Amino acid sequence: MQKPVIAAAIALFILVVAGGLFLALSKEERPSETAELKVYFTCDTHGRLEPCGCFTGQLGGLTRAQTWLKQNREPNSLLFDIGGAIGGEQDYHVIQYGYILQAYEKMGYQALNLGAGEARLSAKTLKEATAASKLPVLSASLVDSQSRKPLVSPTTIIEAGGRKIGLLGVLDPRSVPSPGDGLTILSLDDAISRHLPTLAAKCDEVILLAFTTEAEMKRLAEEFYEITLIIGGDVGQASQFAQEVNQSLVVFTTNEARTVGEISFKRRGEVLNKQDFDIHMLYPDVKQDPELISLSKDFKKYISTASLEVDNPDRVDPGAIPGVTSTAHYVGxxxxxxxxxxxxxxxxxxxxxxxxxxxxxxxxxxxxxxxxxxxxxxxxxxxxxxxxxxxxxxxxxxxxxxxxxxxxxxxxxxxxxxxxxxxxxxxxxxxxxxxxxxxxxxxxxxxxxxxxx
Ligand code: HEC
Ligand code: HEC
Ligand code: HEC
Ligand code: HEC
Structure with missing residues (x-):
């Protein structure tokens, strides 16, 4: 009666030990894990240094994003903007964009990409506006129509978690049917191919900041396997989850500064493990950061005395039909x-x-x-x-x-x-x-x- 039980126990013991040994060995052979990398991101700020307050219960504004980041951002994490930060094409939007770039500096962003709104400015205006920023402003897509030279840096390399992270910024030409004077937007594939091989060779990871659609982000992940993470974009809605496409993770957000995206991941050999993904809504109960409110006040003060095109009474009504002059005027x-x-x-x-x-x-x-x-x-x-x-x-x-x-x-x-x-x-x-x-x-x-x- 006892013997088979003892034999079974011994067999089990051998199995466990051997199994353990096998596991331990194979663990040795497995490529080692790299540290987790955490990235926060925003897109489509659209002039929202602070929320306009047009109705109660309104979400967002960089003023709220800053409070959220101060409370939640983890040390050694990265923070990027994917583009579309400017509110429009008028001279006062460009002035406001200057303040938004200052806000991004104060908020501790590592890099900014250029989106559709920015690409509607003329090459000259955009160059001047971004030159004032101490942060790397990226675009591999935007080139000077004449010289074909990139308007701003196409790439940058930053250190994080002991690793070299290569950043490449792109903008889909289909997002901007008529770019500003003197600007040409390269095709996504062209813009990426020009810089990815050299960047990937110099870095441990490449992150693509891509102002484009969800479908295009996925296609790029299929096309270019060297990219670890693709963050977008020109979308109607933020992603519900991080998508694994080929060897990349694809995430995106939008929404006029109403959200902060968060993704963390680590690499084990060739396998990418997503750990955590979230889109944080900036609800009205998130307090507005005093420092950024005061920056917004500075903008209001500056703009109140600045001379603008819209102040010129002789300015032609942009909405007027050519050749037709309205005979009526406003009386109050x-x-x-x-x-x-x-x-x-x-x-x-x-x-x-x-x-x-x-x-x-x-x-x-x-x-x-x-x-x-x-x-x-x-x-x-x-x-x-x-x-x-x-x-x-x-x-x-x-x-x-x-x-x-x-x-x-x-x-x-x-x-x-x-x-x-x-x-x-x-x-x-x-x-x-x-x-x-x-x-x-x-x-x-x-x-x-x-x-x-
Ligand atoms: C020129 C811009 C403009 C247009 C056009 C406009 N609104 Fe408004 N509306 C506003 C603004 C600004 C406010 C907020 C006013 C405030 O309280 O300061 C507002 C507020 C309101 C409110 C809330 C305040 C109230 O009195 O109840 C209603 C309702 C409203 N609008 C209805 C309409 C309707 C209906 C139309 C079209 C027939 C219309 N609006 C067209 C700018 C506009
Ligand atoms: C595109 C048109 C538009 C622009 C631009 C605009 N507003 Fe409004 N604003 C509105 C409308 C419409 C309402 C009413 C909204 C409603 O009743 O839901 C409103 C309402 C408001 C209200 C709330 C009034 C109340 O008592 O409920 C405030 C405050 C306000 N706007 C401030 C601003 C500020 C500050 C800016 C510039 C940063 C701005 N608005 C730009 C259209 C506009
Ligand atoms: C001297 C008087 C007078 C003044 C001032 C006046 N209206 Fe009228 N308005 C009328 C009369 C009369 C009618 C036609 C009968 C009616 O509908 O009450 C009319 C009709 C209208 C109509 C109906 C549609 C149409 O075109 O007939 C609108 C809308 C209107 N007025 C808006 C305005 C506005 C806006 C102002 C100010 C810029 C204004 N009115 C100033 C007398 C006036
Ligand atoms: C927020 C937009 C808005 C504002 C502000 C507004 N109206 Fe109107 N008004 C309308 C709409 C909409 C109608 C109804 C639809 C129509 O007749 O076009 C209307 C109708 C009218 C009518 C009747 C037209 C008819 O055919 O019977 C008159 C008169 C009029 N408005 C005059 C005024 C006057 C005077 C003011 C300012 C004190 C004014 N409205 C302010 C949107 C506005």
Missing amino acids: SQSCAQCHAEETHIWKASGHGHAFKTLVDRGSQADPTCIGCHTVGFGEPSGYQRAFGNSKLVDVGCESCHGPGSEHVQSWLAGTKPSFEFRPLGPGDCKSCHHGEFSRPFDWDIFWPKIAH
Whole structure:
């Protein structure tokens, strides 16, 4: 009875010991693990040094990203921006971009990539704007149309966790159908092939900062096996998880500075082990960093006295149809009150009737990135100008929606029916201001009754 049991026990013992020995040996032969590398990333900041505050419950802003990073960022980690940091193409956007680049320095970014917004600037403007940054600003894609030379550094190498990390920045030409004057955008494959072999030879890992679509990021991972990590991009939504494609990890985010992405990974030989991936939402309860708020104040102060193209009254209305000059001009909501008392009464009580005071309360009354939707006709020849201060064309006036009213007023004052009627309005007219980060989701059936007149 006992013997088979003892024999089985001995057999088991031998098996365990031999197995253990085998495991120990094979462990020796396995390539050693490298340390974990943690990378944080942002994309599509779109001028959001701080959130505009157009509705309560609004997410994001670099001011919140900074607080989040100060609380959560791990030592020896990396932080990159994938591009699209600029808010637009106007001169004041370029000035604001300068402050955003300063913010990235203060926040401890290691490198920035150039995205679609930046590539809409002229070569000259972009070069000047990025030259002021102490951080490496990367793009292997953007070259001077004349010299074909890269506009900024295509690559950079940084040290992290005892390893050399090569960074390569690219931008998909399809993201920018009409690049700025003097700029050419190389194809992704061309931009990468020019620099990847030399970079990979010098580094332990290569990270690609790629302002492009999810499909393209995956294709690049298939095409170029030397890349450890691809971070994007030009996407509608942040990634749900880190995707393993060929020998690379692919992750991305977007959303006007509403998120910070986080990925950590380590390498065991050729095998990439993803450890952790997360997209952190910058909810309203994340406090705004005082240092960056003060940087934003500096911008507002500077911009209030800077002379801008939009201040030039002779400036041609960019929206005007060539060859057609509008004969009517803006006269202000007070001019309408004398005949439309009922409408004026309702309007005054609505938010539109004090939209400029809202800006004054925030010290943003001279900030051209705000004025457009909080005044009448800003940027048009007869519209609101910053020099006007608290003039008749402040607030979302009657003419912000109905259009310039001088002819209408003159005709009715003279007792004749105007030769034209104001065009009928609908939801599309509201959405010119009530969109994206500037409004709660717009629904005509909810919004119109609140201001109906
Ligand atoms: C694209 C148009 C647009 C721009 C540009 C814009 N706003 Fe607004 N703003 C709106 C709209 C629309 C609302 C109302 C949103 C709603 O009711 O959901 C609003 C509301 C606000 C409110 C909230 C008013 C309240 O009491 O609820 C504040 C504050 C504000 N904006 C500040 C700013 C600042 C500061 C800027 C510039 C950084 C700015 N806005 C730029 C369209 C704009
Ligand atoms: C020129 C830009 C602009 C247009 C066009 C515009 N809005 Fe607004 N809207 C604003 C701004 C700015 C505010 C915030 C005003 C504030 O409180 O400072 C606002 C606030 C509101 C509010 C919340 C305040 C309130 O009184 O209840 C409603 C509702 C609203 N808009 C409805 C509409 C509708 C409906 C349309 C289209 C018929 C429209 N808006 C068109 C800029 C605009
Ligand atoms: C936020 C946009 C907005 C503002 C501001 C606004 N309106 Fe209107 N208004 C509309 C819309 C939308 C309608 C209804 C649809 C239409 O008739 O086009 C309308 C309708 C009217 C009508 C009736 C048109 C008709 O055919 O019966 C008059 C008159 C009018 N508005 C005058 C004014 C006056 C005066 C002011 C300023 C005190 C003003 N509106 C401010 C959007 C606006
Ligand atoms: C001297 C009087 C007078 C003034 C000032 C005046 N209106 Fe009118 N408006 C009228 C009359 C009369 C009508 C046609 C009857 C009606 O719908 O009440 C009218 C009609 C309208 C309509 C309906 C559509 C159309 O084109 O007929 C809108 C919208 C409108 N006015 C907006 C405005 C706005 C905006 C202002 C200020 C820029 C303004 N009105 C100033 C007298 C005036």
